[in-house]
Amino acid sequence: MVRLVMILLGVDYLRTRWRSLQRIGCVSLLLGMVVFIDALDGALYFPIMPFAFLLLLEGLATLAVAWTGMGGQRTLRYVKGLAFCFAAALILAGHHHGHFILSMIFGTLFLADGLLQIVSARVVRYRTWKLAVIGGGVEIALAIFFYQPYPTHYVGTVPYCLGLGLMFGGWNLLLLSTRVRRLVSNPAVASGDAEADVASSAAGAAAPGRLAAVEWDGPPAADEAALTVHVWTPVGSAKGEARRQPIVDRYIAAVDRNGVISTGHAALESPEGIYISLYPGVEIDRSPDDFARLLRATRENDVPGVFQPDYRTEAKAWCPSTVQVRIRNYDPARLRRFWDSYRQDTTYNLTYRNCSSSVSRALEAAIEGASARVWGGLGGWRPFLRVITTPELWVAAQLRKRAATMAWTPGLTLDYARALSMLADPRPSGWTRMARLAVRRMVRSRQQWREEARHAQAGQQGADDAAAGALRE
Known part of the structure; x- marks a missing residue:
């Protein structure tokens, strides 16, 4: 946390x-x-x-x-x-x-x-x-x-x-x-290069400032520029019909009828043209006999990796992503600096440097300072209190802890991205939303009553006119 x-x-x-x-x-x-x-x-x-x-x-x-x-x-x-x-x-x-x-x-x-x-x-x-x-x-x-x-x-x-x-x-x-106390840059998203970290800190002042909005009613619209996390779930990306195994096929891997293991995939796409999707350069044998050995985050399991060029190419060669998580409040400059440093190393490891860990690290770099940009105008300790009292922070911390002690998987990355999206693009509190709905209902009710009164008055006027005409006749 x-x-x-x-x-x-x-x-x-x-x-x-x-x-x-x-x-x-x-x-x-x-x-x-x-x-x-x-x-x-x-x-x-x-x-x-x-x-x-x-x-x-x-x-x-x-x-x-x-x-x-x-x-x-x-x-x-x-x-x-x-x-x-x-x-x-x-x-x-x-x-x-x-x-x-x-x-x-x-x-x-x-x-x-x-x-x-x-x-x-x-x-x-x-x-x-x-x-x-x-x-x-x-x-x-x-x-x-x-x-x-x-x-x-x-x-x-x-x-x-x-x-x-x-x-x-x-x-x-x-x-x-x-x-x-003495940090110059954020070690949680540091690139490992001292000069790059200092440059990142110096450029922080040029990063996007506070946002006009402090909360949003929902996820970004389809035509709205936003950072997108693509996730191919293990079940959704299995070649054959998957044998359903609750929790296992959601967070670890799915096994189809032929015994082939599918671990899913994750990628990150930004409107500025950055696409982060790490894949092994050579297909890894994921048979049940060798899968336990491949889970070790050791050097002997490192293989050359390949970064995919863009989402359209990857989706055409494989299949469209199963789920997408979109975030408005991110910093393109910090994401660019992370990507320029991270793509220099194409090593792939099924456990500690895979598609999901790459996306999670890139997502953290992109949303650095997101809460300060949203709530910085509140001043004092209110941004800190808003962050630590948001339930999604606890959820994201638990997911991050589980991934750090095990391995990042597409399922964990999906839940992690969803939790971070609630923190970067905060939704209205329940009481605020209820108050808004109550006010809207009151306004609609008053308008409906006025319309009913107007129709009733018009109907009564018509009845009076008809009665007056009948008397004249």
Whole structure:
């Protein structure tokens, strides 16, 4: 999440506020430790019932406005609202059962995430895989802590989770403040060339300034200039009829009736003529026997790669992309600098340098400072608060973490691009949209009433005229 905040707000915005970020991080870290330790002795000073009511209120409010969202935003709001209401109901139910169910849920989530991180790290073997294994071990230890009843017999589940959240959040703020303190350019999208990075930072002042709009009602129109992420899903690009395997064929690969594996594809296209689509120069044998070996992010799996010339050529040679994600708020200059540096190396690796990782890195370079361009006019800390309170930031951070510990796939890139599109091109909040709809309905109702009154008056006038004519006759 630290890197995403750096990408969305830009280094210039964060560097001027590093001291405040550091103080807030320290306070959050200490407060989390106090809340966590307080729950260990079973005598809770944490106001758990008021917290449950606030959680329930937030869940109900989210459900009330969830229908106003667009596409995935609507689904995310429903999930968030239902999760908050369910957790609040378990807390308010009290007794042993509610706390026990919450502990089992949190413990299972930590256990599943930790095991997945360890297994994927050992299979892929990327550069920092040992650190990922340690992180997975910590998550498994937390899962065991939630599973066993000592020392509070599950009564301290909510304070434990809140304390851990505050501690992790404070630690992330400390990392963020430390990283942006002396940065000249953004390492999250750095090219690796010191001179190019300095030039990128110097050219940042010439980048597009604040946008006139701060939110949009939907995705860009078909005739509107926008950055486009093309995704060929594994199922949609399979040569034969795919055998459906939920989750696997969405995020990893699809297998057709002949046993041929399809991993899908991803590409990025800009109106300025940039097209980023990395493909192996020679076809990789993706049979089930060799596929596990090819997943390792090691040098022996590097092969020469080829960048496709443009979307029309690639779609004609293969098939049109299955899904497209379009983003208005991007920086063409930063994307151009990234592309000029990235295309110098045509190495292809199925795990760490593939079509999806290329598109994800290019997308991050293109939207650097997007939130600052949109909300910079709000001033002060409001842009930072708008970013960290947007649910899509958490979703994008989780997707990025999963891709970093496993591998970027077309499915992960698709969801990542959708989440980033909500952050770069923010949609109206639910309450704002509801207010607009209410005003529009009131205006339409008043117009309808006036029309009905006008027709009724005209009808009455016609009836009176007919009656007057009949009397004269």
